[in-house]
Amino acid sequence: MFNKVLIANRGEIAVRILRACRELGMQTVAVYSEADRHALHVRYADEAYLLGGAQSRDSYLRGDKIIEIARKCGAGAIHPGYGFLAERADFAQACQDAGLAFIGPRPSAIAAMGDKAVARATVTRAGVPVVPGTEGEGSLRDDELLQLAPQIGFPLLIKATAGGGGKGMREVRFLEEMPGLLNAARREAEASFGDGNVYLEKLVEGARHIEIQILADEHGNVVHLGERECSLQRRHQKLLEESPSPFVGENEELRQRMGEVAVRAAQAVHYVNAGTIEFLVDKDKNFYFLEMNTRLQVEHPVTELVTGLDIVKEQIRIARGRHLRYQQSDVRMNGWAIECRINAEDPYNNFLPSTGRISHSILPTGPGVRVDTGVFPGFEISPYYDSLISKLIVWGETRAEAILRMRRALEEYKIVGVRTNIPFHQNLMDSHRFMGGQFDTRFVEERFSMDAPEEGRGSRPEIAAIFATLVAHRETQLAAHVIRRGERDTSNWKWLSRWERLQR
Amino acid sequence: MKYVTTIGEREFLVEIVDDNTVIVDGVTFLVDFDSAGSQPVYSMLVDGRSYEAYVYPAEDSLQVLLHGTLYTANVEDEREKRLRASAGSRVAERGEYYLKAPMPGLVVTVPVKEGQAVERGDVLLILESMKMQNELKSPRAGKVGRVRVKPGDSVEQRQTLLSVV
Incomplete structure (x- = not known):
């Protein structure tokens, strides 16, 4: 059983995981890039080792180096956080092969959910509804996609098979603009994931993005921790999340139904550890499986605050082979986060x-x-x-x-x-x-x-004007003051012009 | 010292009498103004009411971020104002515009060619930074001048990328 954890990540999530380890009495190991020598996760950890250059591919994506460091320093487990290596089945497998516990799902579950076509086929078999599209069809050529598009109906989305985070995604309103957009999506997917394959999906209009957090242990127990509302996004990047969702609100029946479907999706891939099932919910409260994130989510804290659970600690307990400490009926949502x-x-x-x-x-x-x-x-x-x-x-x-x-x-x-x-x-x-x-x-x-704040919002232009004027006034005075000093060997005029150049 | 400070359509006549007295459009305010060290966060007490704002220098103006609203303020002393009035309208639409990198990054594509005519809002260059592809657009219509970078180039912040004539 491990009691030293290597955290293969950086930034706030590395610090978050370090804290959980500390509270569980675990030893912690940080890894870092040359740009992160002074980062908080390096300073908070018990041990820290350099991975390489600032670029992710030279540091946080170097799975081989990370495993080597873990073995050398005697860490028994690796927590991948989110991003970087978190959803790479080959890395999870390499950890297993090296005798290290990977704090996350089994490689097979990552692979099954990571390929969106396989994921859709798998959950469809388990009776989980999916958005109409070409995802189960494998990699199609442009002419095939153009032929299928009218059957799915417009508007639709072009999405990258290996995608995530909105990369390689394009919205198509009509057939004529589709060839150009296909090109752009493939190019972006190729650049981001090294895989230019794309698929089509019906665009659900007025859709909300609501996801269900689940926890699963190695003994076949799965619980869901309610929903998170993640509809507020820009360029498919989430900006604000809340739990519960105001759209689900008091509708306990819908919440439980989504939760049960999420649990079924997780069971379909024999999922272990923390995971999230994302749904699109239309205005009539029909919901469709979007994808499963086989990792800790950025927005996990809102669920923690309303359920009172520490998801990262639960992840570590699960990876240590423990039984879940909660049954579904023990999970209660309290308040709003x-x-x-x-x-x-x-x-x-x-x-x-x-x-x-x-x-x-x-x-x-x-x-x-x-x-x-x-x-x-x-x-x-x-x-x-x-x-x-x-x-x-x-x-x-x-x-x-x-x-x-x-x-x-x-x-x-x-x-x-x-x-x-x-x-x-x-x-x-x-x-x-x-x-x-x-x-x-x-x-x-x-x-x-x-640019257009809501009506009735207190606008104070005169206060802003005083701020601006006082700052400008100070700067003018400061400039005048600096030039008055007669200690320079050149003339004040020369000095002034140099000073002005510096300010540019 | 008297200033004319413009925010949007509104002009404020602001007179700074001494360290604690400011007259705005004829109304006198008792002001206590200070910055947090050398930071651009300023604290101001105006007749006992406490305000805090960021004040950032921008090109030819100051940006004031107050209670989640950004105000762009042009502060001119009376002499500057008179000079500008006599010079007539500004000539911002003429001369060369230099597109500079707003942050360090990697040039992904340059969808325009030298000599190509562009409209305001056309994408001139796509720069990748912080894992995001950022479209840099033309602020006005014109012809693309010299393109100084090519896809794959790493650029520094404020490095000139191309010009629009």
């Missing part, structure tokens, strides 16, 4: 990623607030990895309390050095449609604007 993903992106500039050194940061605290992060003042946000700075999660007795708490936490949160999407979340919290739970997966892109 919301998570905002705080990204280094500028919401006022088309959400372009922002890099730089975090010079200053004040974290929100107080009742009902949790922040999962891997950054601190002095940390450099580099272009090598994703833009997630932290996850801000709040709990409230009701959804209304959770929203009010999130508003105050967002206002408290200060990050200086990079631009963040905190103002986006603040605007979202004020949006009437969000408050009313009236949104689908297209809401952020199609019906939400940073």
Whole structure:
């Protein structure tokens, strides 16, 4: 039985897993790239070993090196986190072959759910509904896809077979635009996954993205931990998640039905450990299996806050061969949790990623607030990895309390050095449609604007004008002051022009 | 010192009398203003009301992020304002526009060619950074000038990528 865990990840999730290990009394091993020498996970772990260069392929994707380090330092298990090697069946297999426990599902389950066509076929056999599409058909050529498209009906989606995170995904409104979009999708899929295969899927309009968290042990027990609402996305990247879903709400019958279907999908691949079944839910509350994420999810904390379970600790217990400590009837959802993903992106500039050194940061605290992060003042946000700075999660007795708490936490949160999407979340919290739970997966892109705040929102241009004027005034005075000093050997005019050039 | 500060359509006449007194459009405010160290987060007490905002320098303006709203403020002293008035309308639509990398990254594609006519909003270049493909668009119509990078190039922040004439 292992009691030393190597965490094959970085950032907030590495820190999150380290914490769970600590609380269970486990020894911890961090691995890091050259860019992450000063990262929090390196500092928090009992041991830390360098993997290689900053690029993921030279470091966090080097499964061979990671396994070698685990063996050398005597770690008995590897936790992959999310992303990187988390859903690579070959890596899970290599761990097994090296005699290491992989804290996650068996390689066969990762492989079955990782190939979307196989996944669909498998869950369909288990009686789980799927969205109409060509996924079970294998890899089709463009002319075949063009022929099948009208049968599925427009609008439809082109999706990458090996895909995820919206890469290689294109929406098609009519047949004529399809050839060009197929090209673009294949190119992007090839670049992202090294696999240009794509399939077609009917686009469910007005759809919500709702997922069910499950836990399964090695002894055949599976429970679900209720749903998470993940419809608020931009370019297929989730921005905000909550649990429960306002769309499911009081409808306990729907919740249990989705939960049971999720459990059946997991059982169909003999799933072990924590996993998530994603569903598309249409406006009539029909739900369709989208995919299964065979790993810990970014948004797992909202489920933790409403169920009171520590999912990462449960993962470790399961990997140690323990029985689940809960039966379905023991799982109760209490209150409401919301998570905002705080990204280094500028919401006022088309959400372009922002890099730089975090010079200053004040974290929100107080009742009902949790922040999962891997950054601190002095940390450099580099272009090598994703833009997630932290996850801000709040709990409230009701959804209304959770929203009010999130508003105050967002206002408290200060990050200086990079631009963040905190103002986006603040605007979202004020949006009437969000408050009313009236949104689908297209809401952020199609019906939400940073430029047009909701009516009745306190606008204070005169206060902003005073701020701007005082700052400008200070700078003018500072410049005048600097030039007045007579200590320079060159003339003030020359010096001024140099100084001005520096400011450009 | 008197300033004219413009936010959107609104002009504010702001007079800074001393460290604690500011007159905005004829109304006097008692102000206590300070920054958190050398940070762009500023705290301001205006007649006892406490405000906190980020103030970022931008091109020719200051951006004020206050309570989740971004205000773009142009601050001019009266002399600048008069100069600008006499110079007539601005000539921003002329001259060369240099597309610079907003962040370090990898050039994925350059869908335009030198000499090609582009419209405002056309994609000039796709830059990959933080695992996202970012479309960099033309801020105005024109012709593509020299393209200085090619797909596969790694670029630094603020590196000039191409120009639009």
